Amino acid sequence: MSKAKENTKTAAPKAKAKPKAKATEAEVKVPGPLEELEQKHERKNVLMQGNEAVAYGALDAGCNFFAGYPITPSTEIAEILARELPKRGGVFIQMEDEIASICAITGASLAGAKALTATSGPGFSLMQEGIGFAKITETPCVVVNVQRAGPSTGMPTSPSQADIMQARWGSHGDSPAIVLYPDSVKESYELTIRAINLSEKYRTCVVLLLDEVIGHMRESVLLPDLRNTRVISRIKPNVPPHWYKHYDKDQKYLSPLASYGEGYRFHVTGLTHDALGFPTNKPAEGAEMMARLRNKITYNIRDLVQIESHQMEDATIAIFAAGITARSAKAAVAMARSEGIKLGLLRPLTIWPFPDEAVRKMLQDVEAVIVPELNQGQFIREIKRLTRDKSEGTVVGLTKVNGQMLTPNEILSKVKEVM
DSSP: OHHHHHHHHHHHHHHHHHHHHHHHHHHHOOOOHHHHHHOOSSOOEEEEEHHHHHHHHHHHTTOOEEEEOOOTTSHHHHHHHHHHHHHTTOEEEEOSSHHHHHHHHHHHHHTTOOEEEEEOHHHHHHTHHHHHHHHHTTOOEEEEEEEOBOSTTOBTTSOOOTTHHHHHHOSSSSOOOEEEOOSSHHHHHHHHHHHHHHHHHHTSEEEEEEEHHHHHOEEEEEOOOGGGOOOOOOOOOOSOGGGOOTTOOOTTSOOOOOOTTSSOOOOOOSSOBOTTSOBOOOHHHHHHHHHHHHHHHHTTHHHHOOEEEESOSSOSEEEEOOHHHHHHHHHHHHHHHHTTOOEEEEEESEEESOOHHHHHHHHTTOSEEEEEESSSSSHHHHHHHHTTTSOTTSEEEEEOOSSOOOOHHHHHHHHHHHO
C-alpha cells in the first residue's frame, strides 16, 4: 500500500511534463484529406470527390450561406457545408423542399450573404421559378445541379446530360443565363469559385452543372494557393442612401448592390420594375429592364465564355462534348491520333451563353463534327445552328440515355463511320 503511494508520488512530476509532449504530437499530426483542404497555403495533393471539390470551392470563394434539400447525387455538397459553414461563422439550413431552398438563398443574398444551393433532377425543376425571380431581381446566387438520368425520379445514381437546355430555358420568360460545366474534380473546384465570382460581378443566378460521374468520381487534386486565387465580391454603393438606385445604369452593366440592413432603401419584386425596383407598366421602363438583363450577358460575352481546344490545329474531324463525355472524347482523340486519324476536341466550360464565335471559327475548316452526349440530342441543336453552311450529314450526333457513359471506343467508332 505504502509502496503504491510512493510510486504515485514519484510519477506525479513526470505527468506535469506531458502537456508539452502532447502539444508536440498535435503539431506533427498528419492531417486527413478534408483537414488538408482547410489549410490556406502550401496545399498538397489530396484525393477528393467532385462534390467535395464543389463544397470547398464554395467555401474558398467566400460562400457563407447554404440552404438546400438533400437529393442524390448532390447530397455530399450539403453534408460537407453542414459541417464546415458553422465552423467559419456561416449558416447552413436544411429546407423543407427545393422551392424553399432557392427562395432562402435569394433572400440571404439580398441581406448580403454569398449564397449557394445544390440539387439534382426533380429538385432543379422545382427551383425554376425561383431562379427566374433571382434573375429579374438581379440577386447574386449559385445553383449547383448534379445531373442524373430522368425524367421525373429517373435513375438517381446514374449520369445524364439531359438538363443542358433546362439550364438555359427552364424558367419562363426571357432571362439571361450563365451556366458552367466542369469535366474534372479540380475543375469542379475552380468553376465553383468562378460561378460565385460571376454571380457577384453580374448580379445574377449562375448555374453550375455537373453530372453524376463528375460529382462522385475521385481524383488526386492539387488545390491552388488562395493567395493566387481571385475572389470577387459584389460592388457596394458609394453614394448616400437617398441617391441610391437598386438598378442603376452602367455602361458595363455592373451596378452596385446594397444589402438590407445597411441603411439603403430599395424595393424588390418579381414584377417588371423601374430603376428603383418599384413595379411599372410603362413600356419604356419595361423595355429598359429587359435590355439590361440581356445586355449584361451580351456586352460581357468575352469575360463569360471559356472553351478548350484540344488537338484542333490540324483536325479534319472534330468532337464537341462537355462534362464526363468530354473525358471519353479526349481518350478517343488519343486513340484516333495513334491510328493516323486527325481528330480534335472542342470542350465548352461555359455552355451558356453558348460560345458561338469560338465554335464557328474552330469548326469552319473541319469536314465533320461528332456531338456525343448523354441525352437525346441537345448540344447538337446548337452546333447545327452554327454550321448551317456545311453540307447535310456533316454534323452527326451520338447519344446514350440508359444511365451508362459513352465510351472512347463508341465515340471512335462513330468517327470512323463518317470518314
